[in-house]
Amino acid sequence: MQAFTDFIQGFLDLGATVILPVAIFLLGLFFGQKPGKAFRSGLTIGVAFVGIFLVIDLLVLNLGPAAQGMVERLGVSLNVIDIGWPATSSIAWASVVAAFIIPLGLVVNVIMLVTKTTKTMNVDVWNFWHYTFMAAMVYAISGSIIQGLVAAVLFQIVCLKVADWTQPMVSEFYELPGVSIATGSTISYAPFIPVVKLLQKVPGVKNWNADPETIQKRFGIFGESIFIGLILGAGIGALAGYNIGEIIEIGMSMAAVMVLMPRMVKILMEGLMPVSESAREWLNKRFGDREIYIGLDAAVALGHPAVISTALILVPVTVLLAVILPGNALLPFGDLATIPFIVAFIVGAARGNIIHSVIVGTFMIAISLYLATDVAPIFTQMAETAQIELPEGSTQVSSIDQGGNLVNWVIFKVFSLFN
Template sequence: MNGVVEGLQSFLALGPTVILPVAIFLIGVAFGQSVGKAFRSGLIIGVAFVGIFLVVDLLVSNLGPAANAMVERFGIQLNVIDVGWPGSASMAWASPIAAFIIPVALLVNILMLITKTTKTMNVDIWNFWHFTFTGAMVYTISGSIFQGILAAVIFQIICLKIADWTAPMLRDYFDLPGISIATGSTVAYAPLGIPLVKLVQKIPGVKNWNADPETIQKRFGVFGESIFMGLILGIGLGLLAGYPIGQVIQTGMAMAGVMVLMPRMVKILMEGLTPVSESARAFLSKRFGDRDIYIGLDAAVAIGHPSVISTALILVPITVALAVILPGNAVLPFGDLATIPFIVAFIVGAARGNIVHSVIVGTIMIALTLYMATDLAQIQTQMAIDGHFKMPEGTNLVSSLDQAGNMINYVVYKFFAIFN
């Protein structure tokens, strides 16, 4: 079993820039593309994700330290440390159930496609760690591999159904036709976040508060373009972090770069994905009649929209403030502050880019996330101990906004906790 887990971890260590092109190549061939065309599609998608993750790294490497500097600057002391998604993922893959999740998840996805219970073919294998985390959490309290796998499958099915539901939003607002997102850290905010957006947009007065990139650009001209929005918000974040002026400007330039570069990387992605999507539709139409098929990709393809980045940058200091003022919260936001763009992507899409409405709903959702992460801190800490995770110095309790604060994970875990 250890050999299987080690082999799995080695495969996953290759990262999405290798795993996704291989998956796309195999899918293209399976759906009737020539080997040459399928290889080209996979290669272009791999190159696109190299670019996307370079830009994501630019975002995270600037946003994360600035957010953490803000926490330290204001001297916030809470007794549960948010270890972020990297820590949570390593705990998930260290679980005894990890070796089973990828083959089981792929089988479940295929069965759901055959039975027409999903339209999403999820090739985002790296992010199966979200399913694994839920399964590992249930395994920790039950000691049952069967219960752990069942919990992971339930999480997966919910993610696939939400991916189907939100795919039209990706097409219409994010200009990503034929794509869906089943990434656990993003879809978890849809079931409550989208209805809350609709509610906010019906509140008298509030419904008229509009600040989407198009409106901002009309009002401020060239200074309302996304590149300037990134610069201004990045500078604001640097100032809150207490950076010297040079570093403040560097942070602003980095955020301006993210605003401009990410949409261009996504265009390259679509160049590679479109032929595969067309082949998949043609193949399925011949055998199952006319039906939509979505390719499930990493949520990184959606976070480059200017409204998503703008909303996330505004929510970073709000998240830190919420951690201090919310009664009963014990989690110090840290590792996952840089993943807020992933958290708010569907909220922003539902709000049609209205940054004001997105921030209002995002604030509510992050408040709930902090409470859930606080409640599950003990069980995630036990997972860390069982997986020999190196705890942050001076820390007795760990949690994460990404997964312990994930609403789907929370509900699935609480269901299984009733019986254990």
């Protein structure tokens, strides 16, 4: 068992930029592609994700220090630190239940495809860490591996069903035909989609429109995404108390994010389309005219400028919420760069309307802060078990991504009733 666990951990340590190309290559072969064509598809997707994560790193490296600057200027003192998704995923994979999650997750997905209870074939194996964390939380309170695995399966089923439900929006708004998103940190916010629809029926508010196309029409060249990135980035730098040079630097970085991310997503689709077509042909021959979606990382939705724009506006909003919300103990930090993943479905539901997305996003993040605060004790216990060093000045840790995840929280609370 230990050897199998070590193999799984070693494979996962390779990261999404290796795991996804391997998965796509094997899928291509399974669906009858020639090895050369399948290898090219996997390689192209791997290159695209390398580019996507480089751009995300650019986002993280700039937003982290800026957020810290804002916190210092506000003189905030909160004792639960948001350690971010990288540390959270490490806690997940350090659990004794981790070795079971990937094989179990693949089996569950196949069963649901065969029984037609889902249309999503989720190849985003790397993000199975969300299921693993769910299992680890329940195992931590119950001591039962079985309960942990049941919780993980419930989380996965919710992810796949939400992926099916939101696929038309992913296809139409994000222009990703045949793709669905089952990432745990994104699907948790799908229940807020009706809030977007409700907001867009409120007299007066429904006319507040600020999507990228409208902004560009009104402001011409200065309404393009590259200028929006520059302005929002510079604004964050100013709020962080940066000097002029640093303000310009973070502005340029955010402008780069706005321009480069859509390019990377375009490369990804170039690699994905041949596999998607082969899958469709293979399934049509055996099961008739049946639609199957390929589940990918929510990073593919970050190519839309409205997503990044909404996320950048919500960074200072999140810090402010942490200060003013009574009962909140979480200091946002590590997962501020995860906000684009959090708002992806909301922006899609709002058809790119940045104003409506920010309003609903503010409401969502407020709830996430409370959820993350609530699970901080068990989160900290798991971090100590995994020998994750607590940040200086903190007594507990949590995260917006998984600690503030609504689906994760609901399932955890249900199991808490029995333990």
